[in-house]
Amino acid sequence: MFRRVAIIGGGAAAATLLSELLERASPQPLQLDWFTGGGTPARGVAYGTTSERHLLNVRAASMSMFAGKPRGFLDFVQRDNPAIAGTDFLPRRRYGDYLEAEVARALQQGKVHGHHVNIIPFAVDALVPERDGVTVIHGEESHPADAAVLALGALPAQPLAGVGAAALASGRYVVDPWRLLANAGALQPPPRKVVVIGLGLTAVDVLLELSAQWPQAEFVAVSRHGRFPEAHLRAAAAPADDGAALVEAMRDAPEIRRWMRLLREAIALEGTEWRAVVDSLRPHLPSLWAELSPEQRARFMRHARWAWERVRHRMPPQIRETITALERDSRLQRQRGRVHAVDVDVAGATLQLTVGHAGATHLLDADLVIQTVGLDTDVRRNSHRLVSQLLTNAHIAPDPLGLGVQADTDGHLQHGEQYWPNLFAIGSLLRGTLWESTAMPEIRQQARHLADQLLSD
Ligand SMILES: Cc1cc2nc3c(=O)[nH]c(=O)nc-3n(C[C@H](O)[C@H](O)[C@H](O)COP(=O)(O)OP(=O)(O)OC[C@H]3O[C@@H](n4cnc5c(N)ncnc54)[C@H](O)[C@@H]3O)c2cc1C
Incomplete structure (x- = not known):
């Protein structure tokens, strides 16, 4: 020992x-x-x-x-x-x-x-x-x-590539959202136009907290897929089974494309209870992951990771309702796209993001940009x-x-x-x-x- x-x-x-x-x-x-x-x-x-x-x-x-x-x-x-x-x-x-x-x-x-x-x-x-x-x-x-x-x-989170030195120095680009949330009340005057980069669970925390603390602020949330994590059901979904058959089928040939197909098929059978299918895999994930070759793991990271994160790490239903209300009240807008650059605008007053989507780019202005791109x-x-x-x-x-x-x-x-x-x-x-x-x-x-x-x- x-x-x-x-x-x-x-x-x-x-x-x-x-x-x-x-x-x-x-x-x-x-x-x-x-x-x-x-x-x-x-x-x-x-x-x-x-x-x-x-x-x-x-x-x-x-x-x-x-x-x-x-x-x-x-x-x-x-x-x-x-x-x-x-x-x-x-x-x-x-x-x-x-x-x-x-x-x-x-x-x-x-x-x-x-x-x-x-x-x-x-x-x-x-x-x-x-x-x-x-x-x-x-x-x-x-x-x-x-x-x-x-x-x-x-x-510690690192700034995204493309964030200019002046944007970082301005104090208007936030790399560590937790420090901001702990002191959001001290920011005077509160920002009116806030851009959040990322749409995962950290973005959800940021939006919940800041929309309450800054009632005049409007939020734009940008992410590659433009989608929030799925929500849990109010009642826990009863596991359809222990997932053993699905896991067995996955082990037969550890390839991501095939695994995604098997998962889609299992989910289609369970309908609204798809959450139970995803959850039934949880205890088997380390051993399944161990079976993937380095190439297949890389493929997962490229093609399936974000879809998996969305269904696996879900938000409580009451939080989903608050987020939906923010969107309904036009205080929150979601955009699909990839942030290529963040710079201070010519007048030095706001930050400007260059966002690319579907082969085109557009500009977004913000008083404050908060990076929430996951662990x-x-x-x-x-x-x-x-x-x-x-x-x-x-x-x-x-x-x-x-x-x-x-x-x-x-x-x-x-x-x-x-x-x-x-x-x-x-x-x-x-x-x-x-x-x-x-x-x-x-x-x-x-x-x-x-x-x-x-x-x-
Ligand atoms: C916002 C958020 C919400 C989450 N919600 C859930 C949830 O609801 N349920 C769930 O199961 N999981 C949740 N998670 C996952 C969460 O990561 C784990 O539950 C757990 O908090 C991880 O703890 P940790 O100790 O690994 O990491 P951390 O909590 O990050 O702790 C790491 C610690 O190490 C310290 N440290 C770093 N470097 C050094 C050093 N050189 N010397 C000494 N100390 C150092 C840091 O200061 C920090 O205190 C959530 C994660 C986040 C970020």
């Missing part, structure tokens, strides 16, 4: 792994160094929001932190309000409360087992992995560990200090499709032709290995499995 473990990251993945470890009695007590990177430990980006408008996109009954306690979150919220149902979509803020409460409980439980936890509210700057240990460096300090786990979540996991073009150091020193290798880092299915990170025995990742950085690796239902399984490995002889 690894007795001294460094957990690097302050979000839900790190909190879940920490809690899994502390819950267990081990032959020797653990020494855990938890580097949280600042901010409130456990909440991370997703559950750090204070807005009641930001809802979980997974039903309460499926949001437990622990694979071994499936009702965990539901029990937590029902203690205060027994009327809450497992099918409800609750505020993410409430999930942050749950994460914090569970970590506090696990810290107590860890004491009973004799484990020691050192919570270090700093970002790790560098790691030096060797076969018999890992040195963790932040600032002038270095900490020895037997093993280290990267739980870094998504990487960034491309370590090759990122400014994250620790990730850059690890890449520069060839301690890790980038996934060729920009989906995090190369690793095996147990989370061991790859360097050269080998895997580190003592350097792991959990969560978004493993997308290249597992594909679906960002949401709690996947992360809690990974945390349990990783805790088993860290403690095994």
Whole structure:
């Protein structure tokens, strides 16, 4: 077993792994160094929001932190309000409360087992992995560990290619929407014409929050396909079956074009219950992804990724209604297109976007442009200090499709032709290995499995 473990990251993945470890009695007590990177430990980006408008996109009954306690979150919220149902979509803020409460409980439980936890509210700057240990460096300090786990979540968003230096310097082009949402009230005067680039779940959060905070503002949302994610049904769709027949058929020949056809056929049979078909694939996705050749994975990324994301990561129905109302009231307009450039206009007063669609380009003016193009996991073009150091020193290798880092299915990170025995990742950085690796239902399984490995002889 690894007795001294460094957990690097302050979000839900790190909190879940920490809690899994502390819950267990081990032959020797653990020494855990938890580097949280600042901010409130456990909440991370997703559950750090204070807005009641930001809802979980997974039903309460499926949001437990622990694979071994499936009702965990539901029990937590029902203690205060027994009327809450497992099918409800609750505020993410409430999930942050749950994460914090569970970590506090696990810290107590860890004491009973004799484990020691050192919570270090700093970002790790560098790691030096060797076969018999890992040195963790932040600032002038270095900490020895037997093993280290990267739980870094998504990487800091980078501006899209084509965004001019003047646009960035103007402060009117927002790369990190979460920072803006936390301080939107401070922006005076509030912008009137806002362009949002992207139409995923982050765009939905941004539109919900800012349309309420800036009642005079009008929004244009631009994306290549011009479509929002699908919505969940009010009641959970009962799974038609366990998806075994579909998965078997997919395994017969792992080709994306064929898989899409099989999926379309299965969905056509289920009609309005297509969601159940998509959901039935979820537990099988890591093994299906593993069967795809690099060429087929690249094909998926080119042709099927966005369609998959739209049906797989859905929004709660009440949020769909709010978005529909914004469109009905002409406060929100959707456009198809690709943003080629963003510049400050000649007068310096507004930003101007050049948007291409169907072989033509048009211009869009905006007081404020907000980039919401999804999770960034491309370590090759990122400014994250620790990730850059690890890449520069060839301690890790980038996934060729920009989906995090190369690793095996147990989370061991790859360097050269080998895997580190003592350097792991959990969560978004493993997308290249597992594909679906960002949401709690996947992360809690990974945390349990990783805790088993860290403690095994
Ligand atoms: C807006 C949003 C809504 C979501 N909603 C849901 C949902 O409803 N249900 C669901 O299951 N999933 C949801 N997700 C997916 C979500 O990513 C996971 O549920 C979970 O929050 C991921 O946690 P994480 O710890 O991997 O990443 P993060 O929450 O991003 O945490 C990463 C942490 O690592 C820290 N860090 C980074 N670098 C360093 C360093 N060098 N040293 C130390 N610390 C560092 C960061 O500061 C951050 O605290 C949502 C995601 C987003 C972005």
